[in-house]
Amino acid sequence: MVIGELLDIAEVAERSGLAPSALRFYERRGLIAPAGRNGLRRAYEPDVLGRLTFIACARGAGFTIAEIARFLRATPEDTELRARLATKARELEEDIARLTRMHASLRHAATCTHEPLVDCPDFKREFERP
Template sequence: MDISEVVKRSGVPASTLRYYEEKGLIKSIGRRGLHRVFGANVLERLALIALGRTAGFSLDEIAPMLGVDGQPDIDRKMLSDKADELDKSIKQLTAMRNGLRHAAECSAPSHLECPKFQRLMGLAASGAIGKATSKKGPGKKTGQ
């Protein structure tokens, strides 16, 4: 299928497809006029890339998972490590959410008089929470 059909069926912009091809994540099998032509497995590869990106993997981390022979070669240890990283982020975000809910409902005259809010500020100042959603780059751990 040509690049316009891949764009239509995958929702991935042509510029991104060209970038993925430049990075070696997908391969065109030829050209039809000025348009790149891709094999049928390109949609599966794009879905794997999308899944990896959604899970927080960088393109450099995803590349080896796509395999060299068209068959995925997904490192289970890498998946487990990413799951552990996500667990840590979930804990950090849960603590932040709970602290914000408490601060919104706290009956103390001032938030600075609330011991729980004071503890939350201390944890945020130390970097223990609050940085789980900041991004320093694909696949980078933050707040550690």
């Protein structure tokens, strides 16, 4: 339910795909904050949905809840965090390269007539690259 400009916890849960308990957990960890209450229900600014998308992306990239909370509070002077972010960016680049190779191989295998598929020279070529 939309409350004025605010979204209640049920609406945020529905739109984000998260359970209300996950939203309360994120609140306890300082990742999100309600803007107020409508009776007993928490209410959030609509921009919480963008923050939840960021949190989901960061979790998918391997960041812990504590790391995400720290990042959300970070200032440009936080050199330790910036170093961690640079390291994580390099790790993601490696993951992207690996997944791109796998993607190309699977797309090829989907139409390849070689028997067996995994012995196809075009399929194997993607895995011979570093």
